[in-house]
Amino acid sequence: MEALELHETEPIRKALFERKMRSRDGSLDRFIPLEKGVERLRQGLYAFHVELGVGYKVISETYQEDEKCGLQEIEYLNIIDPYYAVQKNSSFREIVRLSLFKLREFGIQGREHSMLYTKKPTCSGGSSFIPVTIVDVWPALVLLWWGFGIAAGLMVGEFGLKKRRDIRGRFFKRSRVNAVKPMGLS
Numbered sequence: 131m132e133a134l135e136l137h138e139t140e141p142i143r144k145a146l147f148e149r150k151m152r153s154r155d156g157s158l159d160r161f162i163p164l165e166k167g168v169e170r171l172r173q174g175l176y177a178f179h180v181e182l183g184v185g186y187k188v189i190s191e192t193y194q195e196d197e198k199c200g201l202q203e204i205e206y207l208n209i210i211d212p213y214y215a216v217q218k219n220s221s222f223r224e225i226v227r228l229s230l231f232k233l234r235e236f237g238i239q240g241r242e243h244s245m246l247y248t249k250k251p252t253c254s255g256g257s258s259f260i261p262v263t264i265v266d267v268w269p270a271l272v273l274l275w276w277g278f279g280i281a282a283g284l285m286v287g288e289f290g291l292k293k294r295r296d297i298r299g300r301f302f303k304r305s306r307v308n309a310v311k312p313m314g315l316s
Contacts, residue, residue, distance in 0.1 A: 143206070164188060172197060179206060183247030190251040199253035 162170075167178040168188045178185070182203070189198065214230065216223045233239045264271075 165192075168192065171201075177204065182250070186250055187248040190248065193251070195254045198251040201250070203250075 164180060164184065165188065167176075167180060168185065169192075170176040171178050171189075172193060189201070214226055216226050230239075
């Protein structure tokens with residue numbers, strides 16, 4: 131943990147470390163074993179700090195295929211890859227640089243990296259079936275029934291208004307037809 135304290139310079143990350151990782155007496159006893167942390171990840175709503183290669187190895191051995199799809203990474207530590215130290219103005223500097231470049235170009239560095247570290251498990255698609263009960267959709271059903279009730283009430287109201295207008299229209303039509311027009315006024 132001293133490595134974390136040495137590498138971390140951002141005040142927010144340092145404060146997060148001090149608040150979450152140190153106990154009240156200053157010891158670092160809040161660490162849990164790898165298998166227990168990966169199991170808590172499986173249960174959900176949990177973040178676990180672990181070296182990626184080791185964590186992915188345990189995950190690929192213990193998780194089901196559909197559980198691997200929900201994994202996400204959060205960058206917490208910005209530790210750069212190690213460099214080779216060569217004395218300044220040394221005659222070996224160019225030789226080491228070219229040799230490392232060739233190792234990367236020929237793929238030897240990538241091959242060794244893939245042999246040492248486990249890659250993130252691939253999501254092979256498919257998700258497990260999650261049953262939905264009436265309790266899960268109850269609010270939506272209540273809203274739907276309220277909508278049906280309001281719509282039915284509006285429909286009955288519109289029919290009532292139409293019926294009322296039709297009755298009034300017939301009454302006023304009859305009274306106009308039966309009305310006597312005065313003679314000579316056309």
